[in-house]
Each structure stands twice: as C-alpha cells, then as structure tokens.
Amino acid sequence: MRSNILITLTSLAVASAYPGPPPPPGPGPKYDFKRPGPNDSRGPCPMLNALANHGFFPRSGKNISIDQIVSGIDLALNLDPASSRPVAEFGATTSTTGNPQTVNLADMAAHGVIEHDGSLSRADAITGNANTLNPSIYATFIANFAGKTVITIPDAAKARRARIAAARAINPNFVFTAREDEFSRFETSLYLAVFGTGTIGNAPKKWVEVMFCEERIPYKEGYVRPTDVITNDDLVELATKLITA
Ligand code: HEM
Numbered sequence: 001m002r003s004n005i006l007i008t009l010t011s012l013a014v015a016s017a018y019p020g021p022p023p024p025p026g027p028g029p030k031y032d033f034k035r036p037g038p039n040d041s042r043g044p045c046p047m048l049n050a051l052a053n054h055g056f057f058p059r060s061g062k063n064i065s066i067d068q069i070v071s072g073i074d075l076a077l078n079l080d081p082a083s084s085r086p087v088a089e090f091g092a093t094t095s096t097t098g099n100p101q102t103v104n105l106a107d108m109a110a111h112g113v114i115e116h117d118g119s120l121s122r123a124d125a126i127t128g129n130a131n132t133l134n135p136s137i138y139a140t141f142i143a144n145f146a147g148k149t150v151i152t153i154p155d156a157a158k159a160r161r162a163r164i165a166a167a168r169a170i171n172p173n174f175v176f177t178a179r180e181d182e183f184s185r186f187e188t189s190l191y192l193a194v195f196g197t198g199t200i201g202n203a204p205k206k207w208v209e210v211m212f213c214e215e216r217i218p219y220k221e222g223y224v225r226p227t228d229v230i231t232n233d234d235l236v237e238l239a240t241k242l243i244t245a
C-alpha cells in the first residue's frame, strides 16, 4: 500500500516535469546544444535541425519516429501536437529508413513533398542542396530586416515575396502553386508564432538568425518556452495575415 502511494507520487512528479515549461534560460544539460557530427543527418527544416542539435530528438537525426518529432516540438516550443502531428506524418512519407513510422531529417529534402522552391535560406532543389543553408540566399532574406530588431508581419510578408520573386527569376523550372505557397506561408508563420508574440508577429530578429544560422534554440539570447500553447488556429491566423500584409 505504502509503496503503491510512493510509486504514484513518483510518477506524478515525473509527469509534472513534462511537458511543463523548462526552467529559464534553457531546458537543462540533457538538452545542451551540440553541433552535428559528420555522420548525423540534418535536413531542410532549420527548426527540426535545431531540435536535433539540442537532443529533443535523437541527435543523429536518423530514424526519428513521428512521436519523437511531435513530443520534441511540444517539449521545446509548446506547439500543439494536434498541429505538429499531421505535418510530422506528412514529412515521414519521405522516409528512407524502411519503417514508415520513422524518418531521417535529410529524407525531407525530397522535392515536392514539403520541400519546395523559393525557400528563405536554401537554394531551389534544381540548383543546390536543400539540407544546408545557402549563405547568399539567406543574406538576401535577412537583409529585408536591416536596421530592425524585430520582424513584423508586414516585413516577414515582404521578405517571403522577395525570395519567391528572386527564385522565380533564376530557376527555369520554378514550381510555386497554391500548395507550395501554403507551405511557404506556414513556415513564415511558424517562425513568427514560435519567436514572436501570439498572432501579432514581432519575432526578435536575433532569435530567428540563431535558428537559421546556428540551428540552435536561442536560449542564451532569452528565448523561453511560452506558457501558452501555440495552436493551429494561431498559425492559420498568421498565415492569413501574410496574404494581405
Ligand atoms: C511538424 C514537424 C515539421 C516538419 C515535418 C517540418 C519540415 C520542414 C521541411 C521539409 C521544410 C523545407 C521546406 C522548404 O523550404 O523547401 C521546412 C522548412 C521550414 N520549417 Fe519546418 N518542419 C516542422 C516543424 C517546424 C517548426 C515547429 C518550425 C518552427 C519555427 C519550423 C520552421 C520552418 C521554417 C522557418 C522553414 C523555412 C526554411 C526556409 O525557407 O529556408 N518547422 N520544414
């Protein structure tokens, strides 16, 4: 009886440590940032790469399960699993692991699934490798926010449009239908929702730079997991604002 109570209390303590907010400034030594090694898999999503670099997913970036993607995003960013799971499932359709429930981060460069032309920090599939940042493309993206410390919705919308126009101009096989446009808008919405305030944007530019350039969560720069869950409705609202902004 007594030991049953102890077991219950112990599991409650464990349960309450997850998925509650990690103590500032970061979530503890288990989740320290480490650069990937030469055999680790990294992909076209700067945030998934960052989460692997912090150990929210297996640091190898290989054979990551859909459940690990969903719970890692929840633990690190407080993004509603109801929003991340369908995207994680769709991403896993690119899997080359032999297990449809798991995926290597690099698999997600498969062109035309989620990966699309006109990315903010990557060259188009026809011209380059979508799994690593392209410094000159990224430089043109971040130059849209020159002299600013926060990224507003109108500035993010402008930067996204400029990148699409530039990619369209140099890629004779440029593909950008409503579907690619929607993925692209959601990706901009994601960085605004995760680093900005609610659905009004204003993401600290430095934090966005740390995600793209170092594939690191900007704990040192002041990021803390938000106490309010980021919902799919929040992302839809931001994505809608990006159309008219
Ligand atoms: C739910 C699981 C997720 C999956 C499967 C996923 C997958 C991807 C893929 C395949 C791309 C490449 C698209 C392209 O530019 O061609 C991408 C881009 C991107 N993702 Fe994720 N992602 C996920 C979650 C997130 C989260 C939580 C964030 C939060 C900030 C995020 C931020 C971004 C950004 C900003 C880009 C655009 C990169 C660029 O244009 O250079 N993603 N993602």
Ligand SMILES: *[C@@H]1O[C@H](CO)[C@@H](O)[C@H](O)[C@H]1NC(C)=O
Pocket (backbone or CB within 6 Å): 037, 038, 039
């Ligand atoms: C990477 O893989 C190669 C080939 O299997 C191996 O020789 C090397 O030791 C690995 N490097 C690391 C850092 O694990």
Ligand SMILES: *[C@@H]1O[C@H](CO)[C@@H](O)[C@H](O)[C@H]1NC(C)=O
Pocket (backbone or CB within 6 Å): 063, 065, 099, 102
């Ligand atoms: C891949 O992940 C699955 C599910 O997490 C696990 O059962 C399997 O052993 C892993 N395979 C390898 C080669 O690591």
